Amino acid sequence: AQKITQTQPGMFVQEKEAVTLDCTYDTSDPSYGLFWYKQPSSGEMIFLIYQGSYDQQNATEGRYSLNFQKARKSANLVISASQLGDSAMYFCAMRVHEDSNYQLIWGAGTKLIIKP
Amino acid sequence: DVKVTQSSRYLVKRTGEKVFLECVQDMDHENMFWYRQDPGLGLRLIYFSYDVKMKEKGDIPEGYSVSREKKERFSLILESASTNQTSMYLCASTPTGRYNSPLHFGNGTRLTVT
Numbered sequence: 001a002q003k004i005t006q007t008q009p010g011m012f013v014q015e016k017e018a019v020t021l022d023c024t025y026d027t028s029d030p031s032y033g034l035f036w037y038k039q040p041s042s043g044e045m046i047f048l049i050y051q052g053s054y055d056q057q058n059a060t061e062g063r064y065s066l067n068f069q070k071a072r073k074s075a076n077l078v079i080s081a082s083q084l085g086d087s088a089m090y091f092c093a094m095r096v097h098e099d100s101n102y103q104l105i106w107g108a109g110t111k112l113i114i115k116p
Numbered sequence: 117d118v119k120v121t122q123s124s125r126y127l128v129k130r131t132g133e134k135v136f137l138e139c140v141q142d143m144d145h146e147n148m149f150w151y152r153q154d155p156g157l158g159l160r161l162i163y164f165s166y167d168v169k170m171k172e173k174g175d176i177p178e179g180y181s182v183s184r185e186k187k188e189r190f191s192l193i194l195e196s197a198s199t200n201q202t203s204m205y206l207c208a209s210t211p212t213g214r215y216n217s218p219l220h221f222g223n224g225t226r227l228t229v230t
Contacts, residue, residue, distance in 0.1 A: 035218055043204060045221035052216055091158070095215060101166060102147045102210050103174075104219055108158040 002027045004094050004107035012113050019079040021110050023092035026073060031097040034075040035104060036066070039089040048090075051075055087114045119143070122207050122222035129229050135194040137225050139207030146212040148190035149219065150174075150182065153204040165190055166212070197229045 003026045013019045025034065036048040051059045051066045059066045067076040079086055089111050093104040123138035141148065149164040151174075161174030163182040171182050179201060183191045190209075194201055204226050208219035 031215075033216055037218075043224040043226070045206060045208070045219075045224075047218040047220070050216050050218065097215050101164060101172065102212065102215075102217075103149060103161060103164060106159045108156070 002029075002094065002096055002105050004092050004105050006090075006092055006107035006110050008110045009108070010111040010113070012115055013082055015084060015114050015116050016081055019082050019086070019112060020067070021077040021079075021090050021092075021112065022074070023076055023107060024072075024074045025092075025094050027094065027096050029096045029098050033095045033097070034066070034068070035093045035095070036064070036075075036077045037091045037093065038086075039091065039109075041088070045091075049077070082114050084114050084116060087112060120207060120209055120220050120222040122205075122225050124225050125223060127225055127227045129194075129197050129227065131198060131229055133194075133197050133229075135197045135227065135229075137192040137194075137205055137207075137227070139190045139192070139222055140188050141190075141209040141220070142188065143209070143211070143220070144187065145209035145220075146187070147210045148184065149208045149210075150180075150190065150192045151206045151208065152176070152201075153206055153224075159206065162192065197227075199229050201227065202229045203227060 005024045032053045034051045038046045049061045063080045065078045089109045091109045092107040120141045150162045151159040165184040181193045207222045
C-alpha cells in the first residue's frame with residue numbers, strides 16, 4: 001500500500017536553528033516524486049520543494065533542502081536558519097507515476113513552532 | 117504564476133441547505149481536485165477531475181457531488197449540508213504530463229454548517 005508517514009505531530013525549535021522534519025514513504029513503484037508543502041495559519045498551501053525518485057542529487061530551494069535516502073524510503077525536509085515566519089504546518093506528499101490521475105498521497109503533517 | 121481562486125474564504129450555511137463551492141484556475145490545467153482538511157486527519161480527497169465533464173470519486177465522496185462544465189472551473193456541491201461537513205475545503209489543480217508539477221492550491225474555504 002502507498003503511504004506517507006510523518007511521525008512528528010509537533011515541534012518546537014529555537015529561532016535561527018536548523019530544523020529537520022521527518023517523512024517516510026511506502027511504495028512499490030520505482031518511479032515517484034515527493035513534495036513538501038507549508039501551510040501557515042492563514043490556510044493556503046505553499047509548495048516548497050520536489051524530489052524525484054531518479055534524481056541523483058538532493059533537492060534544494062533556498063533555505064529548504066531535502067535529505068533523500070531512497071534505501072530507507074525517507075525524504076526529510078531540512079530548513080536552515082529557521083525564522084519566526086517558518087511557524088506553520090508542514091506536509092509531505094507523494095505522487096506515484098503509475099497513477100495516471102496525478103493526485104498526491106498525503107502525510108498527516110507536522111506543526112512547527114519557531115520560538116524567538 | 118498559477119492562480120487558483122476559490123470563490124469564498126468563509127461561508128456559513130444552515131443544515132439542509134444546498135451549498136456550492138467554486139474553484140477557478142487560470143493555467144489551463146487538466147486535473148483539478150477537491151480536498152477537505154480537518155485537524156488531525158490531514159487532507160482527504162473528495163473528488164477529482166481529469167478533463168471537462170469527467171469526474172472520479174476520491175476517498176470521501178459521500179454527501180458531495182462535483183461539476184466540471186468548463187476546463188477552468190471545478191465546483192463542489194453539498195446537496196444537503198450537514199454539521200459534519202463543517203471543514204476547510206481546498207481546491208487544487210495540476211497539468212497532465214508533468215509528474216514533477218506540484219498541486220497548485222486555492223486559499224481555501226472555511227465552511228461552517230449550523
